[in-house]
Amino acid sequence: MKPAPFDYHRPGTLDEALALLAADPDAKPLAGGQSLVPMLNFRLARPSALVDLGGIGELAGIRVEGDALVVGAMTRQWDLEHADEAPALLREALAHVGHTSTRCRGTVGGSLVHADPTAELPVCALALGAELVTDRRTIPAGEFFQAVFTTALEPGELLVEVRFPRVDGPSAFEEHAHRHGDFAVVCAALAGDRLALGGVGPTPILWDGGDLDPIGDLFAPAGYKEQLARTLAERARRRAA
Amino acid sequence: MIEIATTVNGRRYERRVEPRLLLSDFIRHELHLYGTHVGCEHGVCGACTVLLDGRPARSCLTLAVQADGAEIETVESLAGGAEAAPGGETGGAFGGLGALHPLQQAFHEHFGLQCGFCTPGILITARFFLERNPSPTEEEVRAELAGHLCRCTGYAPIVDAILAAADALRA
Numbered sequence: 001m002k003p004a005p006f007d008y009h010r011p012g013t014l015d016e017a018l019a020l021l022a023a024d025p026d027a028k029p030l031a032g033g034q035s036l037v038p039m040l041n042f043r044l045a046r047p048s049a050l051v052d053l054g055g056i057g058e059l060a061g062i063r064v065e066g067d068a069l070v071v072g073a074m075t076r077q078w079d080l081e082h083a084d085e086a087p088a089l090l091r092e093a094l095a096h097v098g099h100t101s102t103r104c105r106g107t108v109g110g111s112l113v114h115a116d117p118t119a120e121l122p123v124c125a126l127a128l129g130a131e132l133v134t135d136r137r138t139i140p141a142g143e144f145f146q147a148v149f150t151t152a153l154e155p156g157e158l159l160v161e162v163r164f165p166r167v168d169g170p171s172a173f174e175e176h177a178h179r180h181g182d183f184a185v186v187c188a189a190l191a192g193d194r195l196a197l198g199g200v201g202p203t204p205i206l207w208d209g210g211d212l213d214p215i216g217d218l219f220a221p222a223g224y225k226e227q228l229a230r231t232l233a234e235r236a237r238r239r240a241a
Numbered sequence: 242m243i244e245i246a247t248t249v250n251g252r253r254y255e256r257r258v259e260p261r262l263l264l265s266d267f268i269r270h271e272l273h274l275y276g277t278h279v280g281c282e283h284g285v286c287g288a289c290t291v292l293l294d295g296r297p298a299r300s301c302l303t304l305a306v307q308a309d310g311a312e313i314e315t316v317e318s319l320a321g322g323a324e325a326a327p328g329g330e331t332g333g334a335f336g337g338l339g340a341l342h343p344l345q346q347a348f349h350e351h352f353g354l355q356c357g358f359c360t361p362g363i364l365i366t367a368r369f370f371l372e373r374n375p376s377p378t379e380e381e382v383r384a385e386l387a388g389h390l391c392r393c394t395g396y397a398p399i400v401d402a403i404l405a406a407a408d409a410l411r412a
Contacts, residue, residue, distance in 0.1 A: 001282065002266075004261070005259065005260075005261055007260065008243060008260030008306050010306070010309075030304075034284065037284070037301075037302040037303070037304070038284050038302065040261070041263075041282055041301070042283060050260065050304075052306070054307060078296070098388070099388030100385065101297035101298055101388060102284065102299065102302070104296040104298060105298050105299070180383075
């Protein structure tokens with residue numbers, strides 16, 4: 001299908017983008033479009049306008065600040081995957097995010113804000129204890145993901161950058177997906193002594209190895225997901241050791 | 242309507258487009274380059290893959306307005322078909338009238354296509370893939386192909402063709 005009509009803005013600065021979003025509550029920001037454009041094509045999303053963040057240079061880029069890696073929200077997933085300064089966990093996990101063509105367009109911020117409960121980047125953000133910096137505040141990853149496709153962002157609030165603190169110790173990413181490049185059925189990210197799981201609930205969770213009560217679905221019942229989680233966590237620990 | 246200018250296969254085009262026009266439809270309906278195929282239109286099948294500023298992109302997940310100022314290469318660029326584009330007579334996976342690109346030649350020799358619907362996207366992805374990884378393993382080729390659906394071949398001849406093209410391109 002084709003998208004329903006919408007207006008299109010391509011601001012050059014963050015301030016212009018925020019003003020455009022403040023002026024129109026039905027406008028949506030457009031990052032890499034790898035999740036939003038399919039929703040437009042299906043007409044699941046019918047925004048009045050798109051505010052394309054692709055022209056805002058200040059939103060893209062990777063830099064080291066002290067012990068943290070700071071990644072601009074509009075940094076393409078492909079660029080983070082191939083950045084020498086990126087933590088091994090992120091590089092490993094990004095290889096599972098979609099396909100080359102979607103990673104070349106898709107952005108780090110877009111994936112985090114989309115908050116798919118089986119997406120890889122939110123799980124890594126939680127495991128690494130990332131901080132999500134918006135135009136008005138800083139939100140810890142543990143508070144950012146609130147429900148399926150739902151984050152702590154308020155209307156008109158934009159993610160600007162993500163701060164990934166350096167985490168010492170072992171790290172590994174493990175995933176089971178039906179096909180390479182699909183969203184995970186269950187995935188596990190180990191960073192130091194923190195292990196985060198994706199696919200077992202409405203948001204990524206930190207897991208201490210105790211009781212798990214995953215939400216089953218058509219292709220993966222709860223018991224199967226629990227077994228996957230335990231297996232993937234064990235694999236991650238063994239490989240990282 | 243929004244004014245955009247793009248360079249496609251080395252040729253500059255200026256058009257006024259609706260914001261909702263997908264890049265895939267822009268390439269086919271406005272530029273009459275029918276080599277880029279439209280399969281699922283929601284980013285699953287990979288048939289519409291083009292190079293956008295040198296990187297593979299699903300043109301059905303890209304708005305034409307996002308490609309303003311960009312350089313695009315479609316399957317027609319592989320066989321040097323850009324000169325043959327204006328009449329719009331360059332349809333099909335093998336594009337223009339020039340000599341086949343080593344990838345196209347390998348697909349021809351290894352029966353890497355039957356109906357050919359998925360072929361243009363696979364050729365574009367494979368070209369980018371082999372530029373970065375000139376000596377891939379079969380496993381790496383298969384992982385890369387996960388982004389493309391082919392319902393005819395069972396993939397085995399496509400894998401053979403890409404590995405053969407890698408050999409040819411290294412030679």
